[in-house]
Amino acid sequence: xxxxxxxxxxxxxxxxxxxxxxxxxxxxxxxxxxxxxxxxxxxxxxxxxxxxxxxxxxxxxxxxxxxxxxxxxxxxxxxxxxxxxxxxxxxxxxxxxxxxxxxxxxxxxxxxxxxxxx
Numbered sequence: 001x002x003x004x005x006x007x008x009x010x011x012x013x014x015x016x017x018x019x020x021x022x023x024x025x026x027x028x029x030x031x032x033x034x035x036x037x038x039x040x041x042x043x044x045x046x047x048x049x050x051x052x053x054x055x056x057x058x059x060x061x062x063x064x065x066x067x068x069x070x071x072x073x074x075x076x077x078x079x080x081x082x083x084x085x086x087x088x089x090x091x092x093x094x095x096x097x098x099x100x101x102x103x104x105x106x107x108x109x110x111x112x113x114x115x116x117x118x
Contacts (some may be wrong), residue, residue: 002045002054002055002056003054003055003103003104004051004055004056005055006057007054007096007100009075010047010051010056012086013049013050013051013054013056014096015094016050016090016091016094017043017046017050018043019090019093019094020046020086020087020090021034021039021042021043021046023086023089023090024082024083024086026048027082027086028102029078029079029082030079030083030086033072033075033079035095045092046064048060048061048062049062053107054104054107064114065111065114065115066114066115069114069115069116069117070117075115075116076116076118077116078114078117080108080112080115083108083109084105084109085107087104087108088104088105091104
């Protein structure tokens with residue numbers, strides 16, 4: 001069973017992304033990176049991306065992590081940590097098992113260097 005199926009499929013990913021972005025936009029460490037961003041479009045891209053990386057249907061047509069983040073000035077490990085922290089808190093809020101949260105954190109961690117373009 002894929003992580004996508006284990007989490008609950010599309011409805012679970014949709015709920016997680018919606019809660020995640022509420023947390024991100026309230027987080028002073030990273031919210032500025034979303035100033036002027038069309039959040040509805042951003043959420044749709046994130047839902048497609050997470051669906052793909054969790055083993056669900058691949059409908060993601062966005063940029064890779066390196067290209068998507070290359071123009072974000074000042075982005076560093078603190079910002080990636082904040083994203084992973086907010087994602088973990090979101091999943092915990094949704095009742096996701098700790099081992100699955102750890103696996104998802106590992107997926108997020110695996111793209112750290114791409115996000116930071118190093």
